[in-house]
Amino acid sequence: MIRLSKRAAGIAESATLAVTAKAKRMKAEGIDVVSFGAGEPDFDTPEFIKDAAKEGLDKGLTKYAPARGTLDLKKAIVEKLGRENGLDYKPSQVVISCGGKHALYGAFQVLVEAGDEVLLPSPYWVSYPEQIKLAGGKVVELRGEEKNDFKLKPEQIVGAINERTKILVLNSPSNPGGFAYTPSELKAIAEAVVDKDIIIFSDEIYEHLVYGEQKFVSFATLAEGLLKKTVTFNSLSKTYSMTGWRIGYAAGPQEIISAMGRLQSHETSNPVNFCMYAAIEALQGDQSCVVQMREEFTKRGQHMWERLNAINGVSCIRPMGAFYCFPNVEACYEKLGVAGSVAFADAVLDRIKVAVVPGVAFGWDTHVRLSFATSMEQIDEGLDRFEKLLT
């Protein structure tokens, strides 16, 4: 009888990866599945970035590199954070990781002591609670209200802070649902927390995927003194359709970044060397690919949101960023004879071959997540099936 550590036994598999894998398996068996599970753009990585990776290989960048990333890429990230985000960091304040997920994991590991509380706005991205638990922390879920687009007011955050609070996690635009704080809403939060003895994690991975009138601002710029207590996370995954390349990063206070680097040196060592080389090209090259992707996602997001709201029993907040809709489907549970979002997702996969992610993975059993990082044809096909099932 093999006994796993309590740490491992308590960790749930990523629901988003599990759904995507199941849909892929079904497709491989020849079943006509429409997958709304994907957490990644469906576009190819831009050609000029792939060319740079090939050049990196030809240059011999196939060996170990510094564990916390190459100096050249750190400099390119510092330059990007200054130019696009108004953030002033030194290269030593940047750690490059194997994706944003890895950077977040490391940051929780180096900051959280057993029993420390981490404030987590909900709905939340699936990996945050598991990463907090793996670090020995206690998740304090701050549930948003649907009528406020799930956005928290400063009072709700401040009211949850006590002497055990270590970190506040912010993710705007968010996964799931693309909820995005306006600059003034975020500023109000910044002003409310800047004097508190906590660290803020600002996960800005969807910064370039904001739609319509929505504007993006980096949290650490919003109040004097915030830079010293904020860790900013980002990644090339979503912006440049580079999810498989595994290049993400964190920038923040020196002590935190150095500790993350030390941890990483025993964990993964460096992120892939030639991918780091190509990442410089991604950050510094022609950014029109980012604009094109955003334009396409704008159309798809609007279309999916309108169609979802026209379906009987479904109501959905308009996504202002990222590439997800997070509709409330609770009113359909009775019709389908299901009691929660996992059973709902199973039922739609079995009955109409449409893959969605159960909302319970994001803290809301009344909802499901649909990614619009798929073609318009697939969006229409999937939603036609939904409509038929639910009317």
Ligand SMILES: Cc1ncc(COP(=O)(O)O)c(C=O)c1O
């Ligand atoms: C909110 C959020 N943060 C971080 C990540 C991590 O992405 P990656 O590890 O590919 O950089 C994701 C990916 O889905 C995400 O949605």
